[in-house]
Amino acid sequence: MKICPQCRRACGDQHTICSKCGTKLMDYNEFMSTQMVCPNCNHFYDKNYTSCPTCGVPLISNDEWSKLKDPSYASKPQSTSQYQPRCPACGSPNVEKISTASKVGAGIAFGVFSLGHISKTFKCKNCGYKF
Secondary structure, three states: OEEOOOOOOEEOOOEEEEEOOOOOOEHHHHHHHHHEOOOOOOOOOEEOEOOOOOOOOOOOHHHHHHHHHHHHHHHOOOOOOOOOOOOOOOOOOOOEEHHHHHHHHHHHHHHHHHHHHHOOOEEEEEOOEEE
16 A cells, blocks of 8 residues: 555555655665654654643654554563552652642632542643542
């Protein structure tokens, strides 16, 4: 299968030029090697992007993403501690504890409306999710 790098349309192997935009087609594997992936939302972007425009997470190469999706790679021991908290939304270990001073300040400033903030313990530095 071949892919158009301009409009990302999939075409058969017999084609050399995209029927939609006229751009020269690339082999699927060649095309995928030029792409970066967001590990949070699994969207593909060109190499000129450094972070995901949708969620802001730093992009990784397609090879790194393939390793993350490989079950045999996931079963290998990781360098992070098994007791380290992870974000339930994106799975990132990059979390910080919400300080008591922040909770008290929110309670004073917003009263009853701050209950959603006060009841949470951690905040993810990647996606901003509080849990």
